[in-house]
Amino acid sequence: MKALVYNGPGQKDWVEKEKPGIQKPTDVIVKITKTTICGTDLHILKGDVPAVTPGRTLGHEGVGVVEEVGNAVVNFKPGDPVLISCVTSCGKCANCKRQLYAHCSDGGWILGHLIDGTQAEYVRIPHGDNSLYPIPEGADEEALVMLSDIMPTGLEIGVQYGRVKPGDTIAIVGAGPVGMSVLLTSQFYSPGRIIMVDMDPARLELAKQFGATDTVQVGSEDAVEKIMAMTDGLGVDVAIEAVGVPATFDICQKIVSAGGNVANVGVHGTPVELHIEELWIKNINISMGLVSTNTTPMLLKTLGAGKVDPGKLVTHRFALDKIIDAYEVFGNAAREKAMKVILNA
Ligand SMILES: NC(=O)c1ccc[n+]([C@@H]2O[C@H](COP(=O)([O-])OP(=O)(O)OC[C@H]3O[C@@H](n4cnc5c(N)ncnc54)[C@H](O)[C@@H]3O)[C@@H](O)[C@H]2O)c1
Ligand SMILES: [Zn+2]
Ligand SMILES: [Zn+2]
Numbered sequence: 001m002k003a004l005v006y007n008g009p010g011q012k013d014w015v016e017k018e019k020p021g022i023q024k025p026t027d028v029i030v031k032i033t034k035t036t037i038c039g040t041d042l043h044i045l046k047g048d049v050p051a052v053t054p055g056r057t058l059g060h061e062g063v064g065v066v067e068e069v070g071n072a073v074v075n076f077k078p079g080d081p082v083l084i085s086c087v088t089s090c091g092k093c094a095n096c097k098r099q100l101y102a103h104c105s106d107g108g109w110i111l112g113h114l115i116d117g118t119q120a121e122y123v124r125i126p127h128g129d130n131s132l133y134p135i136p137e138g139a140d141e142e143a144l145v146m147l148s149d150i151m152p153t154g155l156e157i158g159v160q161y162g163r164v165k166p167g168d169t170i171a172i173v174g175a176g177p178v179g180m181s182v183l184l185t186s187q188f189y190s191p192g193r194i195i196m197v198d199m200d201p202a203r204l205e206l207a208k209q210f211g212a213t214d215t216v217q218v219g220s221e222d223a224v225e226k227i228m229a230m231t232d233g234l235g236v237d238v239a240i241e242a243v244g245v246p247a248t249f250d251i252c253q254k255i256v257s258a259g260g261n262v263a264n265v266g267v268h269g270t271p272v273e274l275h276i277e278e279l280w281i282k283n284i285n286i287s288m289g290l291v292s293t294n295t296t297p298m299l300l301k302t303l304g305a306g307k308v309d310p311g312k313l314v315t316h317r318f319a320l321d322k323i324i325d326a327y328e329v330f331g332n333a334a335r336e337k338a339m340k341v342i343l344n345a
Helices: 039-046 141-145 150-160 177-189 201-209 223-230 246-255 276-282 296-304 320-331
Strands: 002-006 012-016 028-036 062-069 081-084 122-125 132-134 169-173 193-198 214-217 236-241 256-264 285-288 314-319 340-344
Touching: 002 320, 012 320, 028 081, 028 141, 039 320, 062 122, 062 141, 132 296, 141 340, 150 177, 150 256, 150 296, 169 177, 169 246, 177 193, 177 201, 193 201, 193 223, 201 214, 214 223, 223 246, 236 246, 246 256, 256 276, 314 320, 320 340
Parallel strands: 169 193, 169 236, 193 214, 236 256, 256 285, 314 340
Antiparallel strands: 002 012, 028 062, 028 122, 028 340, 062 081, 081 132
């Protein structure tokens, strides 16, 4: 089969590789039909995630059809269409028992990280019964690919950890696929005002189409000053960081109101300065974490009911064997006006 392989910093290749087989009775082999590229894959390619070793197939998102199942698998059979979760979970360990699948003792985020991932013709999914979801009849498969990672990330780590409530004023710093997923899922809770912050005017324009009430363009205006003025000096109920750099965390800690929440979603590679001398008196909460994808069943229902349309995040489509071209477009998202790319096998 063919797969997109990481071969060390800056080096990726579309190569012939052995088709994966069942290694454990709980494994499921999935034939990929649609996959995508995540910002995290770009981080890996830069060499920022040293746990990823040369030869690793990338990708942790996608949908497909079950090809083969191990003898302990009970929920799936060959031919079943499935959604792949970016987080693998056994369903039995102490952390799985409390739905903290991100910290499964035999799983977590391993796909395209510690084991071969989904940017290939076939992928082996460990603990298939718990790590795959059946695709409902007639579902929009492009929209479903957004449910592998970005939509549960936005909902769990941004909206739920940030405790977004009806009427709240919230700010989302970062209008990439993850920030946009926060924007879409925050609307389940009817916030009164949604302020989107980014430096890319095209992404801010898209955010308005997706429900942002206000936008702030970093670079051309002072984000903190503008948001404080917009909120009569009070700040926002929830400040959600969806970039992963010190500058954006800093905006969030400066705009949070008394009694508010800072929800950090971004993956950080360097320390940030926490202004506890300003914050201690404000009765705020700061949260952060890795997505568990425990909200996937809820998201499947909202998608099925037409309450949310993550398919509108898809801007570009390629054949799977043109994945190198897709990386070129996704890697130059601002120039290409790209949000999410779909690769069709
Ligand atoms: N916590 C989790 O479980 C989890 C899961 C998935 C992704 N993530 C992380 O979420 C973050 C966002 O992911 P993404 O795919 O949307 O990333 P992305 O790079 O596509 O988007 C980031 C956005 O931030 C904007 N930006 C960059 N610097 C900025 C600044 N100084 N001020 C304002 N805006 C700025 C960019 O223009 C871009 O639109 C990443 O750090 C990613 O690793 C976390
Ligand atoms: Zn991802
Ligand atoms: Zn587990």
